[in-house]
Each structure stands twice: as structure tokens, then as C-alpha cells.
Amino acid sequence: MSVHVCPPDHAHADTATCYTSHACRCTPCREASTEYSYWRHHMIAAGRVDLLDLIVDATGARRRLQALQALGHSGVVLAHHLGADKSMVPRWSLAETMRQSTVDRIAELYEQLSATKPNPTTPAERVSVTKTLRHAARQGWMPPLAWDDIDTDAHPVTIVTIHRREVDPVAITLATQGLDAILTDAERRIVAEALIRDGRPDAHICRITGYSDRQILRIRNKITQQAAA
Numbered sequence: 569m570s571v572h573v574c575p576p577d578h579a580h581a582d583t584a585t586c587y588t589s590h591a592c593r594c595t596p597c598r599e600a601s602t603e604y605s606y607w608r609h610h611m612i613a614a615g616r617v618d619l620l621d622l623i624v625d626a627t628g629a630r631r632r633l634q635a636l637q638a639l640g641h642s643g644v645v646l647a648h649h650l651g652a653d654k655s656m657v658p659r660w661s662l663a664e665t666m667r668q669s670t671v672d673r674i675a676e677l678y679e680q681l682s683a684t685k686p687n688p689t690t691p692a693e694r695v696s697v698t699k700t701l702r703h704a705a706r707q708g709w710m711p712p713l714a715w716d717d718i719d720t721d722a723h724p725v726t727i728v729t730i731h732r733r734e735v736d737p738v739a740i741t742l743a744t745q746g747l748d749a750i751l752t753d754a755e756r757r758i759v760a761e762a763l764i765r766d767g768r769p770d771a772h773i774c775r776i777t778g779y780s781d782r783q784i785l786r787i788r789n790k791i792t793q794q795a796a797a
Contacts, residue, residue, distance in 0.1 A: 575717075626666040628719035632678040633661045634709035635718065640686045640697040649677050682712040688747070698747050705738040743776050751777065757787070764788050 574580065574592040586592040636646060643657035650673050660666060660674070688694040714724040735755045742749035743759040751759060756777045763773045770784045
């Protein structure tokens with residue numbers, strides 16, 4: 569059985585994240601976990617369960633919720649998974665502190681969803697994903713892969729500036745996935761080329777981009793010529 573050890577710059581033993589979320593089994597993390605388990609057992613025995621749900625720093629939990637929304641998981645869906653009212657996710661997404669139990673629930677949900685994108689099957693679900701992605705982009709929230717250590721990094725490893733670019737990568741992603749998106753001329757061209765290369769039928773590309781059949785044919789012919797050159 570392999571034993572995982574996080575990099576030395578992670579917050580070993582200072583928080584429970586390395587041990588519980590990252591499965592780190594270095595000596596400091598194991599000792600801190602043992603000490604906490606011992607303390608927790610005695611608090612329960614003494615009838616002081618209230619002390620177990622301490623108010624803690626919410627940086628990691630806040631970033632986890634933001635990252636899941638940057639993937640398109642809506643606040644309503646996240647609240648459902650967390651067993652909370654839908655009004656709580658927007659609050660937690662900006663919170664400086666949270667109860668330990670909330671942090672733990674968010675960390676567990678993050679482990680389940682951080683590697684998956686939503687799979688909308690109805691128009692309402694597609695609209696929800698679109699709104700969530702756009703809201704996250706406006707807020708500058710980063711997806712999971714933008715972080716090395718989501719709990720301790722001062723800044724995301726990957727920072728994408730959208731508003732100063734000629735094209736909006738979020739809009740392009742939405743459109744190529746068949747979701748509603750407002751596209752500039754440059755973005756429509758990129759989406760059309762991507763869908764052509766992906767083998768999508770002209771009717772589908774016309775619906776997504778607003779191009780005519782003739783325009784799609786011209787783009788398709790140009791791609792063919794470039795490939796043959």
C-alpha cells in the first residue's frame with residue numbers, strides 16, 4: 569500500500585486538509601490527526617459536541633465552491649448536494665470564516681465533483697450552466713486545475729485575463745458544447761472551425777454560430793485547403 573506525502577510547502581498539521589483531503593500520511597499530519605481524534609473522542613464523552621464545530625478560516629472552502637462553479641456546477645445544485653438552502657452557496661462563496669462541519673462537507677463534495685463538468689440534458693439545465701459559467705468568469709473565479717494547493721496558494725497558478733482579450737474563452741467553450749452564448753465575429757469563426765474539425769453537421773454549426781450554409785462551406789473549404797498545403 570502506497571503512502572501519499574504532500575509537498576513540503578503544504579500546510580502539514582496546521583490544518584486537517586492535507587490528511588483528510590490530500591490523504592497525506594507524513595509524520596506531522598498523522599500525529600495531528602491522532603491528537604485531534606483523541607480530543608474529539610473526549611469532547612463527545614464529556615457532552616461538549618458544540619466545541620467540535622469550531623469557526624475556522626474559510627479560504628479553502630470558499631475557493632472550492634468558486635472552482636466548482638467555474639466548471640458550471642450551479643449554486644442550486646451545490647446546495648442540494650450539501651443539504652443546504654440555495655441561498656447559502658452565494659454566501660459561502662464569499663465567506664471569510666465557516667463552521668468546521670461546513671468546511672468538511674464542502675471538501676468532500678469538491679473531491680466528488682472537481683474532475684467532472686455538468687451534463688445538462690434539458691433547456692433549463694443548459695441555461696443554468698451557462699449562467700453559472702458566466703457569473704464565475706465575471707467574478708474571476710478559477711477552476712480546480714488553476715490551483716496547486718487550493719488551501720494555501722496565495723494566487724492561482726493559472727490566471728486567465730478574459731476582459732482584455734479579443735475573444736472570450738468561456739463563450740467559446742459554451743458554444744462548442746452546444747450551450748447558449750453571445751459570440752463576437754472572431755468567436756463565431758473560432759467556434760465554427762472547432763465544430764467543423766469535430767465533425768459536426770453543417771445544420772448544427774449554423775444553429776450555434778448563426779452562419780449560413782454557404783459561409784460554413786467556405787470555412788470548411790479553407791480548412792481543407794490548409795490541411796492539404
